[in-house]
Amino acid sequence: MVRELAGRLAALDPDASAAVQVIAYFDRLVEARAGLEAIVRGAAVLAGCPARLVDPGHRVDVRVLGDGRRKDAASPPDPGWLHAPLGLENAVLWLERPGPAGPVHLMILERAAGVARDALERTRGRAASAVDPALVELLLDPAAPEADRLHAARRLRLPGTGVWAVAVAGGPPVIEHPGSRARTPGLGRRAGVGPAGRVADLPASWVAAKTALRLAAEGDEQDPGPRVVRADELGGLLVLAAAVGPDTEPAPDVRALDHAGGAAPWILSTLYAVASEPSLRTAAAALTLHHSTLQDRLTRAEHLLGWNIRQPQGRLRLQLAFALRRLHRHPPD
């Protein structure tokens, strides 16, 4: 009735059952909210070699031997050893064995690094802040008393300054800071990022983030453009956004852009490339088109739009038409 885990797992073959065991081990650690040492120990014991988690920013340096004993080391890890960044500042998980990694070791590294990242976020107060929707809502509400907002910020373990709001299409508000996981771009959804400031400035950051979100594009053929837009890069477009409400009639240039877009599937992305790239040559490269093909397409597009888009003035007009079109497509709440 007694069989050693170490003995069993030392004999792991790089097959499905080994993978299942590795996954089961780390999943259960997460479920039980195990600490960093337990995670590093799991990696060490499953891999049969010392494992080490180093996070210089937070003075975390945990090293565990292959038999599970904690034994920290003063010398830095050998860069030739297997390692995986946690995707969290400079934190790295090491397995003290040379590469190349077999499938089981890769899986151990990957799972342990992911679990360690979550544990670090949880225990070191770096959790993505959108954990308690009610607290986040309070922080973004300009009518709430400042004392309540500061209290909410402490409960969310936010720093006093250097925080900003993020508006995500179809999602709840998010509050981020330099220590939180940069998750917005990875979401694959449209997002607007408000300017960084003090906790007290979060309501303003939230308003700006929502405006930026209106100017974020789906990034597809029908709505080309950046998915993530930063409010502090918008300049006068913020003023423009305020002028376009749900009942505002689209300007003739927006109708022209819609008209052109309906003519052929490539038109809008071609026009967007021309509007956003520094030159026609880079636009052709971005579209992976030959320069002369792009020239032919532009002639057709200009005909549909009704204005020259190869002059600076025409490009500005095109950029404004795109911005207005997005503001109409994504009306304010």
Place this chain on the structure above:
Amino acid sequence: MAVPAPPPFDPELAAALSAMAGFIPPSLTLEMLPALRETPISLPEVDLSRDGAVELRELTVPGPAGEPDISLLVLRPAGEPGPVPALYHIHGGGMIMGDARMIPAELVDMIVELKLAIVSVEYRLAPDHPHPAPVEDSYAGLVWTAKHADEIGVDPGRILVAGASAGGGLAAAVALLARDRSGPALIGQMLICPMLDDRNDTVSSHQMAGLGVWDRTSNDTGWTALLGDQRGGPGVSPYAAPARAADLSGLPPAFVDVGSAETFRDEDVAYATGIWQAGGVAELHVWPGGFHGFDMMAPHAAISQAAKAARLDWLRRILSA
């Protein structure tokens, strides 16, 4: 009876248990025994000689009167003339499995450092050999070890008994026999998660049903193999189930450890309590979230390391007393 929710497993132990799911079902039945015995419990590749630092001898010695001979595995520090103290070891396996090589690794590791011999007995297993075969074989081996101590370089005045699980129960029973038959004087009894109570009816035995390692179904399997239909009845001998002992006085100092999340928790705590109430000496460790045999199955876990360290600490104190 309404059974309260069981204590949670320690996080690292829970993870180890998940990874080993499938190797060790919590509930074992007698029908599973042939297959279980075919899978070696102790890993055969374990090197008990510790790269030659430990000397191994296998001896055949007389068993109980009128019964077959038994075999003893003797481990000594190589090149140490002796006499050295001896830890008389009785292996676990629910009375139905296991062999004399199944010695807790941290004890074997201490042979050289503590200048200690380990004598591990190969006793007959139930159900082929029901009570009293296992305990009488174990006792016969102890008597031989004390009588022939000089032949194996052991100090007969410095012998302790030790065992885990069923081996812990047998070690407790052997200590009772040694007291009642005026047998060898023992300096200690190390009872690691011992299997003590055939009645199988404590709160912990109910709480852990279907969970962890060696649940009440497995326990029923083991005790029924040993005692047949006598199990749980009024006439069970304390030498079969030491929890039945009415008198726990006059016993050597006891070390008892057990996990909080296992079948044996309550009977093991009760045994230590019984020793104190009888005016004896006992050290009790209850490791939170430990399942049965946790430190052997998941020796890497922080709590397993602590449990093993506590054991060795006690051993050092007993040997230096």
